[in-house]
Amino acid sequence: MKAKKFVLKQQFVGFPKYSDVEIMEEELPPVTDGEFLAEAVFISIDPFIRIHPQEVGNVVMGQQVARILESKSEHYAVGNYIVGFFGWRTHTISTPQLITPDHRLPEYLIKDMDDLPLSLPLGILGMPGNTAYFGFLDICKPKEGETVVVSGAAGTVGSHVGQIAKIKGCKVIGIVGSESKGKWITEELGFNYYINYKNQNLKEELIKCAPEGIDCYFDNIGGDLSSTIISTMKRFGRISVCGFISQYNLESGFDKAPALQGYFVSNCLQMQGYSALLFVPRWHEGIAQNLKWIKEKKLKYRETIIEGFENTFQAFLDLLSGKNIGKTIVKV
Numbered sequence: 375m376k377a378k379k380f381v382l383k384q385q386f387v388g389f390p391k392y393s394d395v396e397i398m399e400e401e402l403p404p405v406t407d408g409e410f411l412a413e414a415v416f417i418s419i420d421p422f423i424r425i426h427p428q429e430v431g432n433v434v435m436g437q438q439v440a441r442i443l444e445s446k447s448e449h450y451a452v453g454n455y456i457v458g459f460f461g462w463r464t465h466t467i468s469t470p471q472l473i474t475p476d477h478r479l480p481e482y483l484i485k486d487m488d489d490l491p492l493s494l495p496l497g498i499l500g501m502p503g504n505t506a507y508f509g510f511l512d513i514c515k516p517k518e519g520e521t522v523v524v525s526g527a528a529g530t531v532g533s534h535v536g537q538i539a540k541i542k543g544c545k546v547i548g549i550v551g552s553e554s555k556g557k558w559i560t561e562e563l564g565f566n567y568y569i570n571y572k573n574q575n576l577k578e579e580l581i582k583c584a585p586e587g588i589d590c591y592f593d594n595i596g597g598d599l600s601s602t603i604i605s606t607m608k609r610f611g612r613i614s615v616c617g618f619i620s621q622y623n624l625e626s627g628f629d630k631a632p633a634l635q636g637y638f639v640s641n642c643l644q645m646q647g648y649s650a651l652l653f654v655p656r657w658h659e660g661i662a663q664n665l666k667w668i669k670e671k672k673l674k675y676r677e678t679i680i681e682g683f684e685n686t687f688q689a690f691l692d693l694l695s696g697k698n699i700g701k702t703i704v705k706v
């Protein structure tokens with residue numbers, strides 16, 4: 375069996391380039407006792423791939439949904455589907471990870487999907503879904519009637535957080551980079567307002583949409599946009615720092631604190647960052663709740679599906695350019 379894989383040729387510096395990666399072929403050895411061979415069906419494209427440490431020469435990291443083609447493991451049968459942290463590769467020989475170490479994302483067989491798409495365990499029913507569920511509820515602790523701002527609001531995590539905020543009875547303002555994204559989150563997902571940060575004055579619009587001030591800010595974006603939002607927060611506001619994608623392609627690094635200490639002191643704000651890995655012990659609780667909301671039609675999702683393994687890197691570039699709506703997936 376020959377596998378194709380994207381190998382990191384050099385570290386990403388600035389906006390990633392085609393010359394940073396190379397597609398290679400690898401002849402896989404026979405499957406031995408305890409192992410299985412899996413074929414990628416969907417590959418997940420995520421912003422963390424840009425900033426998480428990776429070694430040159432390794433397969434580019436990432437999750438996939440794969441089908442078991444051959445198995446010498448009692449835990450995994452041929453035809454089963456698995457969520458695996460196998461990277462950008464078409465075929466993988468692996469061993470079951472029944473206990474996932476805390477430094478990587480869980481690997482598990484997919485069950486109870488009914489007629490839902492098998493790509494969802496990479497999005498709303500997987501890592502991004504749990505990032506939204508735990509990162510918003512545990513850190514922002516939203517209360518009914520409060521005002522919530524979500525940046526990156528038409529992305530995988532942001533579109534999900536806004537809908538949870540609506541389920542919890544909050545007023546929700548989504549920050550987006552296009553009119554079509556804004557229409558989607560307000561007309562279809564039920565956000566109360568959208569602000570297009572590319573062609574509107576963010577501060578003025580925030581004051582119009584939320585003259586009462588903001589209680590919770592779910593931050594996917596960072597940078598100046600977040601500084602403006604934080605400066606309009608109310609006393610005892612809570613900020614969940616999920617990501618800072620606006621800074622990921624900077625060549626200068628990202629270790630400066632914004633000069634917002636005055637707002638933190640005068641408004642007694644709380645800000646907490648986290649990684650989805652923090653919630654690995656509660657992983658299936660998050661998936662079960664998100665699945666329940668989907669079945670109750672309280673939670674909607676959208677996917678940007680790119681066909682063909684060879685287009686995986688282009689899908690990554692498109693995500694970093696904000697061309698995606700909802701979850702970006704490569705259909706192998």
Ligand SMILES: NC(=O)C1=CN([C@@H]2O[C@H](COP(=O)(O)OP(=O)(O)OC[C@H]3O[C@@H](n4cnc5c(N)ncnc54)[C@H](OP(=O)(O)O)[C@@H]3O)[C@@H](O)[C@H]2O)C=CC1
Pocket residue numbers: 420421422501502505526527528529530531532549550551552555594595599615616617618619620621648649650651693694695696697698699700701702
């Ligand atoms: N802490 C954790 O464990 C996790 C963190 N994350 C982080 O959450 C964030 C969202 O992830 P996810 O939803 O999967 O990503 P998506 O790619 O689905 O969405 C990201 C959105 O960010 C917006 N965006 C991109 N660049 C910029 C920019 N320069 N300025 C403002 N907006 C921008 C894009 O929309 P637009 O057109 O509106 O600009 C895009 O829709 C990322 O920062 C990611 O790293 C994700 C998963 C886990």
Ligand SMILES: CCCCC/C=C/C=O
Pocket residue numbers: 421422426478479616617649650651
């Ligand atoms: C390597 C696993 C990363 C898990 C989630 C972190 C996402 C940050 O954007």
